[in-house]
Amino acid sequence: MDTDVIVVGAGPTGLTVANELGLAGVRAVVLERLPERTGQSKALNLQPRTAEMLDMRGWLDPVLDRAVTTLPGGHFAGIPLDYTALDTAYPYQVGIPQARVEEFLEAHLATYGIPVLRGHELAGLTQDADGVTATVTGPDGTGRRLRAAYLVGADGGRSRVRKELGVGFPGRDGRYSLVVADIVLADDSALPTDWRLPNPDEDDGDVFLIPLGDGVHRFLFAGPEQQKHDKDDPVTDDEVRAALATAKRFRPQLLEVRWASRFTDAARQAERYVSGRVALAGDAAHVHLPAGGQGMNLGVQDAFNLGWKLAAAVRGRGQGRTPERLLDTYHSERHPVGADVLANTRAQGVMMWPDDDVRALRGILGGLLAMPEANRRIAGMISGIDIRYDMPGAPGHPLLGARLPVRLTAGRGALLGPDGGAALPWAGRVDMGPAPEGVAGTVLVRPDGYVCWAGPAGDGASLRAALERWFGPGD
Ligand SMILES: Cc1cc2nc3c(=O)[nH]c(=O)nc-3n(C[C@H](O)[C@H](O)[C@H](O)COP(=O)(O)OP(=O)(O)OC[C@H]3O[C@@H](n4cnc5c(N)ncnc54)[C@H](O)[C@@H]3O)c2cc1C
Structure with missing residues (x-):
């Protein structure tokens, strides 16, 4: 080898x-x-779950040093999601x-x-x-x-x-084509300076501009002209200029296209x-x-x-x-x-279609997402926080298969709680420690931060089976 x-x-x-x-x-x-x-x-952007996972390894701080900003929440088809409803140390997106x-x-x-x-x-x-x-x-x-x-x-x-x-x-091929271009404008003083999320209800037709700092703007557009091109066709400066000219509220003059590329809604x-x-x-x-x-x-x-x-x-x-x-x-x-x-x-793609009927639907969905329970559900989905894996053993335990934000900087598993000693034959693969605050009994956490066993203290045989299943035979 x-x-x-x-x-x-x-x-x-x-x-x-x-x-x-x-x-x-x-x-x-x-x-x-x-x-x-x-x-x-x-x-x-980094979603909250990605930030948690980087932090789990001790890698988040140097990543944050390179970040441009934080975004207060997420969005579903441009409809804002409030991430403060999430139970996480990172209830925002890192703009990087x-x-x-x-x-x-x-x-x-x-x-x-x-x-x-x-x-x-x-x-x-x-x-x-x-x-x-x-x-x-x-x-x-x-x-x-x-x-x-x-x-x-x-x-x-x-x-x-x-x-x-x-x-x-x-799956299916793309049904519409979009262009992403990072551009420099002659005068961007009339443009917002925050990393505003694209919002089809407020933006200028199909034109989205996101300021990236240092005078560079992320420009996304998807007009009729773009639908005529293959994905590999180069994007010309004239095409970018023509798309900018469709903006109704401002007339930015293009200085430079740093890079541009086409993408689609293929799924x-x-x-x-x-x-x-x-x-x-x-x-x-x-x-x-x-x-x-x-x-x-x-x-x-x-x-x-x-x-x-x-x-x-x-x-x-x-x-x-x-x-x-x-x-x-x-x-x-x-x-x-x-x-x-x-x-x-796919659902978001449909919801962003510039059409009056879709706009009506967006209005209704926007009203629903303003309700805390609906916001919590969709925010949990887009942020990655609600990911839960099917795990064998103790079905129904509230933590089983869910993430547990603990530091696992060595990349090993962790057995946390009164039964920690059971991990001795797996020393080197599984660390031992006290149960995290608010957790009753013992939990076994995999190196990727997901709980793969959870149970009351003293459930030795089932715990040993889980250790073997996820970490191999004990020494
Ligand atoms: C316009 C646009 C905006 C996006 N915005 C976001 C966003 O805001 N947030 C988000 O989370 N995601 C976003 N994405 C998606 C995100 O960019 C991709 O999901 C991400 O790049 C995937 O990373 P990857 O490492 O899997 O693949 P890639 O980033 O595609 O990396 C693959 C690498 O493999 C190399 N490679 C390919 N073939 C070979 C070969 N045969 N031999 C050796 N090397 C090879 C390539 O050169 C490349 O470096 C966006 C995508 C697009 C198109």
């Missing part, structure tokens, strides 16, 4: 998986086809360009000695009972082979890994997230309209679910005494979460 895990793609998903592997002491290599970082950002998140993740990865091989494109892969062989084209065009125990396809929506595996990507999800020794994560596993600011967050959270399971598989501890491999729970847990995001973004 050249390494334990090959991660394909140095986007936010691949870099997070690689950091999780590094934390677990697993050898990994990241392949990235681009010769250098572009500095471009599609995503602009994706490139700065990647910059932190790549710098941190270097502390584990995990290389990002730039200019290296995955061209093919095969797998057998013992490992995966990747064919890689290097910067000089020559091919080489890399062999590893596992491979992660975090190579974006057009994933080569997914295609090589022949995994289906059912597709990989049929299987795990195929033998290969897992798909992030956009490689799901694509959807970036409504509500969820895609990068979903990918980073995929990575936190996958990383520790892969590390356990590398160490041969992933089998436990259950028929299901630990790695397969990555699919059974994250596929439904991805499907929920596809569903809510």
Whole structure:
């Protein structure tokens, strides 16, 4: 083996998986086809659950140092959501360009000695009972082979890994086309200076402008002209200028287009997230309209679910005494979460259609979302706070499968409560500590911060079974 895990793609998903592997002491290599970082950002935000997960590892503070602002809440199809209703230390969104998140993740990865091989494109892969062989084209065009125990396809929506595996990507193509452009205007003094959320009820037709700082504005538009183009057609400055001219309330003069690209409301999800020794994560596993600011967050959270399971598989501890491999729970847990995001973004896409009937519907939904219970439900969904995994054991316990915001900086599990001593045979994999405030009995928390067992003190046999299931046999 050249390494334990090959991660394909140095986007936010691949870099997070690689950091999780590094934390677990697993050898990994990241392949990235681009010769250098572009500095471009599609995503602009961290949702509360992503902030919690970064904080769980002690990585949030350096990320916040790179942030531009905080957004008071979230939105559903532009209708504001109040995140202060959420029980979290981060009841807001962190406003931070994706490139700065990647910059932190790549710098941190270097502390584990995990290389990002730039200019290296995955061209093919095969797998057998013992490992995966990747064919890689290097910067000089020559091919080489890399062999590893596992491979992660975090190579974006057009994933080569997914295609090589022949995994289906059912869903539908885009029905409308949009353009994202980061632009500099001659005079932006008439524009709002806060990171206002796009609001179809208030904005200028289809024109959304979000100030990113340093005189740069994020410009989103989707007029009739854009519908005539293929996704790969370049966006010209004239096209951006013409779209700006459709704004009714202001006449900004374009100075510069920093970068621009087309995207659609295509909605597709990989049929299987795990195929033998290969897992798909992030956009490689799901694509959807970036409504509500969820895609990068979903990918980073995929990575936190996958990383520790892969590390356990590398160490041969992933089998436990259950028929299901630990790695397969990555699919059974994250596929439904991805499907929920596809569903809510499809719904948002319809709700943002510029049409009087849709506007009427938005008015009604806006009224409903002003009600605390409705706001809490949709805010819990978009923020990622309400994600809950099906877990075996003690069904009905209020914490089982839910997140528990505790610090797990070493990337190990934690057994918290009076039965902590039961984890002794798992020392090194599971830490022990007192029950968090407000938690009765004992809880077992996985390295990704989700409760995988919860019960009253003294339920020894059931607890040992859970430790074995999630952490392998005790020493
Ligand atoms: C206009 C727009 C706005 C968005 N806004 C938001 C937002 O506000 N909030 C949010 O959460 N999400 C948002 N998203 C979604 C978010 O940007 C993506 O979900 C995120 O980039 C996915 O990260 P990833 O690492 O999975 O994939 P990518 O970021 O696509 O990274 C994949 C990497 O793999 C590399 N690669 C591809 N093929 C190969 C190969 N064969 N070999 C080696 N390397 C390869 C690529 O070069 C790339 O670096 C937005 C998307 C768009 C289009």
